[in-house]
Amino acid sequence: MFHLFSDIFACRDNALARMDPRTKLIIAVAMIIFVIASSCVILPAAIFIICLTGMIAVGLPWRLILTRLITPMGVVLMLVIIQSLTYGRTPLLNICIGHWSGVIKREGLLHGLLMGTRVMSAISVTILLSSVTPSHRIFQALRNLRISKEWVEIAMLMYRHTFALLDHTADISDAQKVRLGYTGMKRSLSSLGVLAGAVIVHSVDMAGRTHEAMCLRGYQGAMPYGPMPAMAAKDRWMIGLTILAVAISYLWLERRLF
Amino acid sequence: MKRMFGFRRMVFWTTLVWTIGMVITIPAPAQAMHIAEGILPVPWAGFWFLIAIPFVAIGMRELRNRAENTPEIKPLVGLVGAAVFVISCMPIPVPIAGTCSHPCGTGLAAIIIGPWLTVVISSIALLLQALFLAHGGLTTLGANIASMGIAGAFVGYGVFHGLRRVGVSWLVAAFLAGVLSDWATYSVTSFELASALHGSGSMEIMFKAILLAFVPTQAPLGILEGFLTMGAYRFISMRRPDLLRRLAEKVTS
Numbered sequence: 001m002f003h004l005f006s007d008i009f010a011c012r013d014n015a016l017a018r019m020d021p022r023t024k025l026i027i028a029v030a031m032i033i034f035v036i037a038s039s040c041v042i043l044p045a046a047i048f049i050i051c052l053t054g055m056i057a058v059g060l061p062w063r064l065i066l067t068r069l070i071t072p073m074g075v076v077l078m079l080v081i082i083q084s085l086t087y088g089r090t091p092l093l094n095i096c097i098g099h100w101s102g103v104i105k106r107e108g109l110l111h112g113l114l115m116g117t118r119v120m121s122a123i124s125v126t127i128l129l130s131s132v133t134p135s136h137r138i139f140q141a142l143r144n145l146r147i148s149k150e151w152v153e154i155a156m157l158m159y160r161h162t163f164a165l166l167d168h169t170a171d172i173s174d175a176q177k178v179r180l181g182y183t184g185m186k187r188s189l190s191s192l193g194v195l196a197g198a199v200i201v202h203s204v205d206m207a208g209r210t211h212e213a214m215c216l217r218g219y220q221g222a223m224p225y226g227p228m229p230a231m232a233a234k235d236r237w238m239i240g241l242t243i244l245a246v247a248i249s250y251l252w253l254e255r256r257l258f
Numbered sequence: 259m260k261r262m263f264g265f266r267r268m269v270f271w272t273t274l275v276w277t278i279g280m281v282i283t284i285p286a287p288a289q290a291m292h293i294a295e296g297i298l299p300v301p302w303a304g305f306w307f308l309i310a311i312p313f314v315a316i317g318m319r320e321l322r323n324r325a326e327n328t329p330e331i332k333p334l335v336g337l338v339g340a341a342v343f344v345i346s347c348m349p350i351p352v353p354i355a356g357t358c359s360h361p362c363g364t365g366l367a368a369i370i371i372g373p374w375l376t377v378v379i380s381s382i383a384l385l386l387q388a389l390f391l392a393h394g395g396l397t398t399l400g401a402n403i404a405s406m407g408i409a410g411a412f413v414g415y416g417v418f419h420g421l422r423r424v425g426v427s428w429l430v431a432a433f434l435a436g437v438l439s440d441w442a443t444y445s446v447t448s449f450e451l452a453s454a455l456h457g458s459g460s461m462e463i464m465f466k467a468i469l470l471a472f473v474p475t476q477a478p479l480g481i482l483e484g485f486l487t488m489g490a491y492r493f494i495s496m497r498r499p500d501l502l503r504r505l506a507e508k509v510t511s
Contacts, residue, residue: 135389162340206337
């Protein structure tokens with residue numbers, strides 16, 4: 001019924017998982033920015049291959065990689081079709097379907113294909129980041145990078161309780177299925193409404209219990225965050241060198257340098 | 259040989275293979291329409307962040323103010339946020355498209371905890387989805403917050419309370435809030451895509467094309483989300499009417 005979160009693979013011990021989460025976060029964001037700024041497919045394609053190699057090296061299942069990469073391509077596919085038909089001037093192909101006819105244009109198609117490569121590349125960076133960094137380390141890094149502490153606190157509560165609520169939802173859903181709650185559209189919708197309502201009710205009840213439990217453990221309106229050591233010199237060097245390498249490649253490929 | 263490797267031929271075959279591959283391998287459930295990572299150019303990604311950040315900041319200020327008088331509001335918002343996140347993962351069968359899709363859940367959340375706090379939980383839910391599920395993205399987070407968090411939440415909240423004020427029954431109000439918040443989300447997403455991707459062509463044509471392309475799935479999905487919102491609201495008001503009163507007090511106190 002529900003999706004698999006990528007960070008379940010982050011508990012494995014490997015070189016990428018041992019890296020400082022701030023370093024990974026900064027490098028990932030910088031790489032994504034260079035990817036979406038590229039007007040040539042080579043840099044996004046190269047970053048995609050590097051990330052794919054990384055995903056295979058950390059032991060991510062092939063099926064999960066494919067599912068994650070293919071899903072957003074549905075939107076891209078639609079955009080490629082629309083762009084090919086509406087953008088550009090050079091005709092490439094005439095299409096006739098019944099009474100409808102359209103012209104696929106070269107510029108639109110090329111732009112669509114570039115966009116597809118950018119999406120694959122940017123998403124592969126995100127998948128690799130979440131596959132080698134546990135959620136609590138990402139939240140800790142976000143807090144350390146001066147993101148609002150209340151926002152991070154709510155994010156941690158949401159993330160932690162999502163799994164408890166998923167279990168509860170699966171239990172109710174199974175019970176509904178056993179009682180033929182999903183036979184026919186009308187009954188399915190009614191069952192889904194009950195399921196959504198029951199999840200909300202359960203979450204509010206759980207919120208009360210969670211608050212009490214937090215107060216008993218010394219909660220005084222704000223979650224304490226463990227201190228994070230200053231970023232090591234090797235991490236600073238890694239950030240600097242990686243961004244420099246990607247920036248030089250970007251400038252070289254965009255013909256703004258050399 | 260020259261003809262065989264001609265540019266047109268290469269582009270045509272690449273596209274054909276890519277398209278067929280996509281159609282064959284794409285998983286059956288269609289995902290909620292978050293703008294994927296990499297689609298928006300840097301200036302547009304930045305622009306939508308500039309739009310979204312003030313709303314999230316106001317939502318955070320609301321949360322801080324409420325937390326001073328009602329300390330349990332933070333766990334409540336976190337847990338209701340988690341519930342909305344779970345609801346947005348529930349598969350809904352879309353009969354016309356022959357696939358399953360997912361509700362946004364922002365209309366329901368806005369009715370229960372108010373639009374400003376819904377913006378906050380949407381921003382977190384979208385970040386979690388971008389990081390751990392590869393739905394949406396980090397650079398498209400601003401655009402996705404604007405469509406799902408801001409448009410979806412404010413339209414849902416406005417429709418529900420506006421209709422209740424003119425005496426429409428809560429069942430109809432909840433249904434329309436769900437439908438219109440979903441459609442508002444998709445309209446704004448289409449606008450975001452069209453404004454960023456129309457290039458030298460007409461933005462209006464691009465916007466209409468994108469909107470039309472999503473009609474087969476999103477029009478029925480919006481109606482189904484309306485039924486889901488109505489069903490959930492009916493369940494809560496029948497089983498736990500005290501809870502709706504408590505939430506309204508906590509949110510508006």
